[in-house]
Amino acid sequence: MANTQTTVPLFVANQVLTAAQQNASAGTGVPVFSTSVTRDAAFGGSNKALAEGQLCYLESTNVVQYYDGAAWATVGPTTASALVLVKTQTIGTSVTSVAVTDAFSATYDNYFITINGGVGSTDINLSTILTGSTANYYQGRFANTYSTANVSGGADNNGSSWSGTGTANSSTIFFSMTINQPFLAKYTFASATYYNTTAAILSLNEHRVNTSYTGFTIGTNGMGSLTGGTIRVYGYAIS
């Protein structure tokens, strides 16, 4: 029997509250479940008989869903074409490198990484590695010099890191990277934009290893240290 409501009860004094009425009340609100699996089990699994319009909330994905008579559909917030904050990491004081663990998973294929705020101890060039790998990094860098508009280039050819992925100075940290499929056991590739005192820079990056990675490390190439600032990792929703 579906949990469709046929009436909206109006209780009067001294009326008996029946089990059926209580069950209807408990089963037709907006119950909260940890995942879609626990939700389906709670509603009777394959034997479930739900009214169209039944609502639920899933903690795992932070969405409200409704039952359309055949399947669950998401009311909102929609995750389609959205960036979802996966991890936030505050940078410590005078650190030479920052490793962010558990940033990449099967939930997303592509990620956007930013740093906001913070400072460098001096003018610093920031490198990036996929944590655990210190070889097979390839990079093409293009710097457009403000004063001359001349474009100059640089490269890593099977280097130990992507050597140019950001900068830091006494005012701020420049780090903005889109990184593709780091968790898949495929080549990882990424693009980063950043700036120094004389130029705007684009770096295009490839890591030529068919391995899955869950984290990354941003380093200062031994040029100085970073203090403060917030690293945020966003996942591009798959849907």
Added chain:
Amino acid sequence: MTYKIQIDDLVRDATDEETATIDAQKAVFATQAKAEADKAKAKAALLDKLGITADEAALLLG
């Protein structure tokens, strides 16, 4: 120099091995940066000698 390594919220001193790796990266990066700066300087000097801009040079070379 003592380097500090941060892993998530944990900050510690670099091990000897990590220090050696960072020093090696530092040397590689310094060499790389100098080579790129020299190359850019040479390019700018050549354009200046020819009295043309980079865009004009690109047009001349087709």
